[in-house]
Amino acid sequence: MVPLHLVAGHLGTGKTTVLRNLLAALPDERIGLVVNDFGTAELDAGALAAAEVRSISGACLCCTAPAGFAAAVKELLDAGVSRIFVEPTGIARPADLVDTLRRLPWRERFDLRPLIVVVDPERLDDVRKAQAEIADILVVNRTDLASAGSLAATSAWVSGLWPGPARVIATAFGEVPASILDPVPVPAFRPVPRPTPDETWSARTWTWPPETVLARRALLGALRERGLERAKGIVHTDEGFSALELAGGTIHEAATGWRRDSRLDAIARDPAALDALGAVLARAVVTEEASVGLEIVHADGRVVAWTPEALAAIPGGLDDVGTAVPGRTGPAAPISGLLGDAEGLAVAVAADGYVSEPTAVDVLKTGYVAYDLAPEQGGPLRLLLPPGTGSSCANVKSVVRIAVRPDTGVPRATSGSGR
Structure with a gap:
């Protein structure tokens, strides 16, 4: 399969510089490149000379031009490139691009590699943080221009991400090792902490591949009614990927850009409550059915x-x-x-x-x-x-x-x- 890499980041983070450096590290490969219409302006002629370029004009890859994006990927695969890079606009949502790629009928022809998201520690607002939460590889660029306070704040933010990136690289001038193009393992599950150090607590973890979908309403009902003390997870439901946390009898839910898998960790006094939850989760898996309305x-x-x-x-x-x-x-x-x-x-x-x-x-x-x-x-x-x-x-x-x-x-x- 052809490796396919998404390189995302807001305007001014240096993602195009990161991409330029990665292309320079692959002189012997035939590269396919999908960019928005203004993306090639910052890539020098040398970087583009050996690349097959597909430019999506006048639209964001994840929103108004997903069909053009899909067609561009297929054209590059048909052209026989050895590797594909995708550089969306700064406002693109990486999660939507991942969803689009996973739904393509020719999905088996490429290997979706770790998602690279580039951030600038001096410009890390809530919008940019939301874009970066899906990163497999988080590149903290422009560290040479960042204040000590911004670097400390960025480090604290990264430490608090759950589940978090598999790898974090702090750098300047977009200099990154070519090894960020290699596959990475899914980050290990960090279990929910016990309410007390009491050894009578029982815990259990469930994981599913990203394509498995659970019925949201059944999932919420199970968390609410099964006698659980605490639960935390990220689950692909029939209403999108949701970050869920049960604490104090209340379920907190938020949309998330996480796309690598689904995972749920729960604790209870009575192991039977976890058995019952597992049975409901098994029944909550959605099977594909033809819809007529x-x-x-x-x-x-x-x-x-x-x-x-x-x-x-x-x-x-x-x-x-x-x-x-x-x-x-x-x-x-x-x-x-x-x-x-x-x-x-x-x-x-x-x-x-x-x-x-x-x-x-x-x-x-x-x-x-x-x-x-x-x-x-x-x-x-x-x-x-x-x-x-x-x-x-x-x-x-x-x-x-x-x-x-x-x-x-x-x-x-x-x-x-x-x-």
């Missing part, structure tokens, strides 16, 4: 199923969605008719397991569900938002579910009967 999961747990015929009967539908979303055709139902008086945030789930970023329900209500599309057009159902909403990442092909959650901030907390 759209599920709306409301914040109170209600699930309403809509068939294409029911969608066609919703008032305010369009005979041609192209009048609201240029470039698309076919009949469509207004999402406002599906969500009613719902508020907060929602995620859209595709048939292949892709989950969009949380989007404001009020924004989704401006969009439509096209319900009579061929599979090659993203059908049979496709969620579409008009231009100018600022949420192009919610335009989900083959959508099968929209799940609403209260907008309580991040992290989210649920307790009581809830969902």
